[in-house]
Amino acid sequence: AIERTLSIIKPDAVAKNVIGKIYSRFESNGLKIVAARMRWLSRAEAEGFYAVHRGKPFFNDLVTFMTSGPVMIQVLEGENAIAKNRELMGATDPKKAAPGTIRADFAQSIDANAVHGSDGPDTAKAEIAYFFPEMEVYSGR
Numbered sequence: 001a002i003e004r005t006l007s008i009i010k011p012d013a014v015a016k017n018v019i020g021k022i023y024s025r026f027e028s029n030g031l032k033i034v035a036a037r038m039r040w041l042s043r044a045e046a047e048g049f050y051a052v053h054r055g056k057p058f059f060n061d062l063v064t065f066m067t068s069g070p071v072m073i074q075v076l077e078g079e080n081a082i083a084k085n086r087e088l089m090g091a092t093d094p095k096k097a098a099p100g101t102i103r104a105d106f107a108q109s110i111d112a113n114a115v116h117g118s119d120g121p122d123t124a125k126a127e128i129a130y131f132f133p134e135m136e137v138y139s140g141r
């Protein structure tokens with residue numbers, strides 16, 4: 001089925017100037033960018049976005065990292081977009097990410113891991129709504 005998923009290019013990858021290279025991977029693998037925005041998240045915004053991880057040992061470092069510089073946030077649309085994006089990203093820990101994946105090629109560490117992608121249909125819906133009102137998602141245009 002055609003799905004939408006939320007993708008974030010994290011501060012490490014924005015700083016490395018590889019937004020275009022990562023966009024190319026989405027586009028050449030059938031994922032269309034149907035909304036996009038560059039933002040420097042506040043602490044409150046990052047904490048809200050990652051609310052499911054509140055209380056985990058890595059939460060504070062995660063929020064600190066995600067607010068360390070601007071991020072590029074996009075909605076990707078396509079056949080099986082959620083799983084497809086996760087496949088393109090590779091494992092959360094870049095040391096475990098398969099060769100040729102975004103994290104294997106551009107990430108340094110489990111925190112500075114280049115990209116975020118929604119992990120299922122419910123989180124995709126919530127994460128897209130967190131950053132984009134429905135009228136700013138240009139599906140099928």
Ligand code: CMP
Pocket residue numbers: 053058062092110111112113115116117
């Ligand atoms: P992301 O997909 O953005 O979702 C939560 C983030 O927490 C994850 O990518 C990692 O960057 C970060 N993180 C740090 N430590 C861990 C961990 N032990 N397990 C999962 N995520 C972690």
